[in-house]
Amino acid sequence: MIFGFNGKLLDVDLTKREIKITELREDWCKLYVGGSGYATRLLYDLISKETEPLSPDNVLIIMTGPFVDTFSMSPKTAFITKSPLTNYLGKSMVGGSFGIMLKRAGFDGIVLKGASREPVYLAIIEGQAEIRDASHLWGKDVLETSKVIKEELNNRKVKIMAIGPAGENLVRFSAVITDERRAAGRTGMGAVMGSKKLKAIVTYGSKKVQIYDKEKIIYLMRKHLAAALKSPRGIGLRSYGTSGGLISYYLDGNVPIKNWTKGIFDKVDNITGQTLQKIYKSRGVPCGTEVVCSIQCHKELQANDISEDEWEKCPEFETLALIGTNLMIDDYKSLIKINRLCDRLGLDTISTGGVIAWAMEAYEKGFIRAENLGFELKWGDGKATLKLIEMIARKEGLGNILAEGVKRASQKINLETESFAIHVKGLELPAHHPRRYHSMGLAYATSNIGASHLQGMTMLAERGILLPEYGISEIPKDAESKVKVTIIHQNLCAFLDSAGLCKFSVFGIIDFNKIAEAYKAVTGFETCKEDILETGERIWYLERLLNLKLNLSVKEDTLPKRFVEEPLNEGPVKGVTCPISQLLELFYRYRELDPWSGYPNKEKIKKLKLDVDVIN
Secondary structure, three states: OOOOOOOOEEEEEEEOOEEEEEEEHHHHHHHHHOOHHHHHHHHHHHOOOOOOOOOOOOOOEEEEEOOOOOOOOOOEEEEEEOOOOOOOEEEEEOOOOHHHHHHHHHOOOOEEEOOOOOOOOEEOOOOOOEEEEOOOOOOHHHHHHHHHHHHHOOOOOOOOEEEHHHHOOOOOOOEEOOOOOOEOOOOOHHHHHHHHOOOOOOEEEEOOOOOOOOHHHHHHHHHHHHHHHEEEEHHHHHHHOOOHHHHHHHHHOOOOOOOOOOOOOOHHHHHHHHHHHHHOOOOEEEEOOOOOOOOEEEEEEEOOOOOOOOOOEOOOOOHHHHHOOOOOOOOOOHHHHHHHHHHHHOOOOOHHHHHHHHHHHHHOOOOOHHHHHHOOOOOHHHHHHHHHHHHHHHHOOOOHHHHOOOOHHHHHHHHHHHHHHEEEEEEEOOOHHHHHOOOHHHHHHEEEEEOOOOOOOOHHHHHOOEHHHHOOOOOOOHHHHHHHHHHHHHHHHHHHHHHHHOOOOOOOOHHHHHHHHHHHHOOOOOHHHHHHHHHHHHHHHHHHHHHHOOOOOOHHHOOOOOHHHOOOOOOOOOOOOHHHHHHHHHHHHHOOOOOOOOOHHHHHHHHHOOOOOOOO
């Protein structure tokens, strides 16, 4: 028995329509935990640089960690594959109840291979798995799909993850939506499901996972939930969700404005979380009905003037910034509609905002014309943005090019537009500003999935949310301290994504000594805070080695020139650029990476017990 797990994976071959049950490996659980770490180790042996991301040869792994359904505020399920957007490691974490219910159905993860000829969905109910016809669901949006499946199964308690038309049409930044409102948004998971003709996965169960020390885990859960209620960070998230961070981040110079070219947006107050929750009655709920959470950062609004639902999802910070300030849209009603449309169509709002910002700048500079597009595409135009989102999801007109992501779109439209195509390794940037937080610039440049704020949340350290248990007791000021903070955050985030614990419930709320205690109480594995850091480090290097196997070049560990060579002439970060070359030099030294090949040295691989074949 492996405590914290069922010990079973579903191995699904969609081409052959075969389902097998395989056993979880205890040695890999000890080395890579579960979740994203375990799934990445599985993927390492299953794909190569020749694997086409949207072909049947690609493998999509959906994996839970040991904290899922055993510890508080731990709903995170990992999606791991070869990304159609970057051609490297694809990774996306999603909250909600799906992972919890999958474990209750008797399984820790799903390995999806091959591709069906016809649309199908996978039903996993009380230990039994079945591939079902989904022809009647193909073409429906996520909400319609969920409604039909629940009626078909006569079970409203099932948990569903589904793709919308964007995933069906292989939009490279399409998302998988769980619980109808939570997105596995980044790196194109929806497109991979769409390429396999897999419309949805449905699960329900009542099985309980065995815990090593149940009495201890109950005690630690109470402490964790109480700490979240008392901490300033927990109170802020509980009050307004992530949308409440828009105004403070704006004042700090930490939001994109007009495709990262401006530092002031006078109308920002129109779209903050505080404003939205003054206009509409609001409530906080956990990200899933089965999630034990005292923060409840998922905010809903009674926006009955624009929504047919009683409670409408409040846009998150990333959406308000990437589609609000970045596109200069100050109409809150448009932003709520855009947010909902992206969920229903199955689109990542971060990449959607980045792609449309590039398109608006290209339109402004004459590379895209109204007569070709069919309408004007001006900054701040919410109606035009809604039209363009529909076109992207359906791959109509210009939407067919934008659906490829900003890197490929800029290469197709005009190579001169590459200078303002904002991405790292092909993945569009999130909202945190590399000119303001240099450590975030480094975290983006060296993230193993491309630009992601969740692979190293160093903006927290630069705002005073520190980690004294790991020697981070003051805000990093110089290059060396910013590099060290980045490495520690990357390692910790890798561990958390593998365990299934929500990062919002950790940083600024509970220290990693308590996380180590909880990990031992769940799994029985002897663990201290140093072990957590080392395990996360092992997983980070595993991801790095996979990317190198997939032909990653060190030249791609970089930032767009806009942040390095083009300072803003206004706002809190006026005149500032990100010194990425200096940071990268230190990063490579501390990570013990060869500056020419990008590979770690053999001693590092041996020390971390990485059990993979490395060709260098």
